[in-house]
Amino acid sequence: MPVIHPDKLLTRRMQRGDQSAFDEFFKAYFSRLYRFARCRLDDEDAVKDIVQKTLVRAVAKVHTYRGEAALFTWLCRLCRNEISDHYRRAGRRAGHELPLDDLEVRGVLESLDDGGSEDPVRSAERLQLVLLIQGVVDHLPARQGNALEWKYVQGLSVEEIAARLEVSHAAAQSLLARARQSFRDGFAALGQAETDLFLKR
Amino acid sequence: MNAQSDDNIERLLKLAGPRPEPSAAVRDEVYAAVRQAWESGHRRSRNRRTLAFAVAATVVVAVFIAWWLPARSPAPVFDGPLAQLDRGELEISADAGWRPVATGDTLDGGAVLRTVADPAGLAMLNGVSLRLGRSSQIELLTPRRVRLHGGRLYADTAGKRFHAGSAIEIETPDGLVRDVGTRFEVRVEPGRTAVRVRDGVVMLATGSGEAAAGRGQALLFDNGQLERDVVSPTSPDWSWTLVVAPHFDTDGRRVSELVDWVARETGRELRYADALVRNSAVSTRIHGSVNAASPEETLELALQTTRFSFDLQEMALTIDKRREE
Numbered sequence: 381m382p383v384i385h386p387d388k389l390l391t392r393r394m395q396r397g398d399q400s401a402f403d404e405f406f407k408a409y410f411s412r413l414y415r416f417a418r419c420r421l422d423d424e425d426a427v428k429d430i431v432q433k434t435l436v437r438a439v440a441k442v443h444t445y446r447g448e449a450a451l452f453t454w455l456c457r458l459c460r461n462e463i464s465d466h467y468r469r470a471g472r473r474a475g476h477e478l479p480l481d482d483l484e485v486r487g488v489l490e491s492l493d494d495g496g497s498e499d500p501v502r503s504a505e506r507l508q509l510v511l512l513i514q515g516v517v518d519h520l521p522a523r524q525g526n527a528l529e530w531k532y533v534q535g536l537s538v539e540e541i542a543a544r545l546e547v548s549h550a551a552a553q554s555l556l557a558r559a560r561q562s563f564r565d566g567f568a569a570l571g572q573a574e575t576d577l578f579l580k581r
Numbered sequence: 582m583n584a585q586s587d588d589n590i591e592r593l594l595k596l597a598g599p600r601p602e603p604s605a606a607v608r609d610e611v612y613a614a615v616r617q618a619w620e621s622g623h624r625r626s627r628n629r630r631t632l633a634f635a636v637a638a639t640v641v642v643a644v645f646i647a648w649w650l651p652a653r654s655p656a657p658v659f660d661g662p663l664a665q666l667d668r669g670e671l672e673i674s675a676d677a678g679w680r681p682v683a684t685g686d687t688l689d690g691g692a693v694l695r696t697v698a699d700p701a702g703l704a705m706l707n708g709v710s711l712r713l714g715r716s717s718q719i720e721l722l723t724p725r726r727v728r729l730h731g732g733r734l735y736a737d738t739a740g741k742r743f744h745a746g747s748a749i750e751i752e753t754p755d756g757l758v759r760d761v762g763t764r765f766e767v768r769v770e771p772g773r774t775a776v777r778v779r780d781g782v783v784m785l786a787t788g789s790g791e792a793a794a795g796r797g798q799a800l801l802f803d804n805g806q807l808e809r810d811v812v813s814p815t816s817p818d819w820s821w822t823l824v825v826a827p828h829f830d831t832d833g834r835r836v837s838e839l840v841d842w843v844a845r846e847t848g849r850e851l852r853y854a855d856a857l858v859r860n861s862a863v864s865t866r867i868h869g870s871v872n873a874a875s876p877e878e879t880l881e882l883a884l885q886t887t888r889f890s891f892d893l894q895e896m897a898l899t900i901d902k903r904r905e906e
Binding site: 394395397402406410411414415418419421422423424425428431432435436439440507508509510511513514517518528529532533534560563564567 | 587590591593594595596597598599600601602603607608610611612614615616618619622623850851852853854855856857859860861
């Protein structure tokens, strides 16, 4: 019996008019998409408008989602198009997707060990790194992203994470291991060689 | 699995901290708009399928029943607390006439309330701020619906908790006003209902049909005729709403919350110089309370203790980092 991907299943339920599916969709993707757009725009109102346009377009075209990529990836693609249109209308060129280059990544990572620099340039780079890290976590499957945040930001134990996810201790450990690997892969892909070296050293 | 590598991941994630959430106001506004688009799209698609089976008339009736009748039909009165008096002076209808309401008093469904010489601010328990102009009268019906008998009512849904649908619906003798995440004013006079929208979108359903108004637009339903007008979101006409606006304590609040509040209460669009400034405003907290006469003055005093500067234009509030002299 063919297994239907959960994202595809969700969009099918939305097509049938299932209101709980719509709420599930909005809850799962709105904040992540908002952060995705926010990193790429410098106007809060524009962020809201673009995310709204993206989601309106997504629900109108939900029947065209074929499940070949993750639903969030599909939404990000729609959002990128809206952002490009926004810059085109404003007569400006789009900014960099994630503006850290390799040297900056290396510099910021080194600064993690210096006890917190007051240098405004370094502070700005740190902020860019924060956005990059949050972007990587947002691109992980939701359960993996949440598990990483619960473990390393909120300091939850594996037992507590297992309880939140309603899985066994072993399953939570396995999920965390996969999440760490996914994060490592995603971050290294974005930060390229320098980041990769950092994570492996 | 490399333990050193895991340690680095932990350091990176701790550096990033929790992922920031968009404000409840933005979330609600986008939710309402997207849900409306989804529902209307689904309705169209359902109608197309139904038409294929040649029962179009049935669909029209169903849509009418599903959408129009609930909007027009009176809502059952909620049996329980709905709001509290936050600021100003208010009277409640009682057996022997009218008696004053004390600040902080809880008001139940079915309560009929009026202002006399001064406006009053009500905090709905779902987070919506209602401000009643002087010589106005309302009736609390449900957590999401009030009836405006006369006078004017300003609603700010920005601070409400996230849930589906409109945050507030206002019944008037001429129809029903529904918000889609916004700030707006409804004014009722004999034979007419006027709606002025400061931000977001508002729907007005009357016996003649339904109309929408966005930021800076006004709808006037006068003796069965609908007229449109414009209204500046920063016009002095809104200033009465500040008299009974909820108090904003700056101590411990994020700079982003302060500037969002100032923009909201003054009807201006909030802009940041760039993404770095915006993110810095989200992560910077203000220490100390400011007692000022207006949101603009609060902004000026509170930002003096920070690294932020602001530019107050007629229609926009722009936040930037302070440039070193």
